[in-house]
Amino acid sequence: MRADARRNRDKSLTAAVRVPAKEGVDARLEPIAKEAGVGSTPLYRSGADGSMTGTAHDVNRFFSALASGRLLKPADLAAMQTTVPVPPDSGEPAGTRDGLGLFVNSLSRDGSYLGRGGSGFGYVIRTAPTTDGRRGITVSAHTRPADPQTAARREDTLRSLVDHALCHTA
Structure with missing residues (x-):
């Protein structure tokens, strides 16, 4: 994995813990992407069969x-x-x-x-x-x-x- 992709993934995972902890189960992906400093598209991106990427x-x-x-x-x-x-x-x-x-x-x-x-x-x-x-x-x-x-x-x-x-x- 490229270094920038790994950094973005790590920031996204950290934000995916923090934002729902503040906002509850109704937290949306956009605030997670904003806190991570990444676009929301990678958070929606999935594998060819619709599976989670991780x-x-x-x-x-x-x-x-x-x-x-x-x-x-x-x-x-x-x-x-x-x-x-x-x-x-x-x-x-x-x-x-x-x-x-x-x-x-x-x-x-x-x-x-x-x-x-x-x-x-x-x-x-x-x-x-x-x-x-x-x-x-x-x-x-x-x-x-x-x-x-x-x-x-x-x-x-x-x-x-x-x-x-x-x-x-x-």
């Missing part, structure tokens, strides 16, 4: 900041974390709860994490900060199998990796 590190930084309360007003974060059980046939692990844009998943040891995932052509991503935002992991895998059995094994492997990373840290 790295696993960027996503992990964002969701850890979200979970720790650095992005939203407390009432807004509480609303996002107010959850309901997902239906048993949803494909999510037993005990998963769904909030506003976030899943809350139990860990094999005490605690839980906020989950969010996505996929595009040839990749999947899973982000998982603990509910207090002190630890987190984002896993990006360069695969998107069409075979349902392989996809299910991949999901199990991703969940196991997340659980291991959050429960077995030194």
Whole structure:
């Protein structure tokens, strides 16, 4: 990445934390771009399949900041974390709860994490900060199998990796 692009990205990510913390969930991209000193077009720019442009590190930084309360007003974060059980046939692990844009998943040891995932052509991503935002992991895998059995094994492997990373840290 070019040095100026990296600088603009870093300024944009910093502004993306500060502006919603001041303005709440209704913050728009234009004030974020203004605070970062960049045009708003790069903030809207996405990949060819409409996916977010960023790295696993960027996503992990964002969701850890979200979970720790650095992005939203407390009432807004509480609303996002107010959850309901997902239906048993949803494909999510037993005990998963769904909030506003976030899943809350139990860990094999005490605690839980906020989950969010996505996929595009040839990749999947899973982000998982603990509910207090002190630890987190984002896993990006360069695969998107069409075979349902392989996809299910991949999901199990991703969940196991997340659980291991959050429960077995030194």
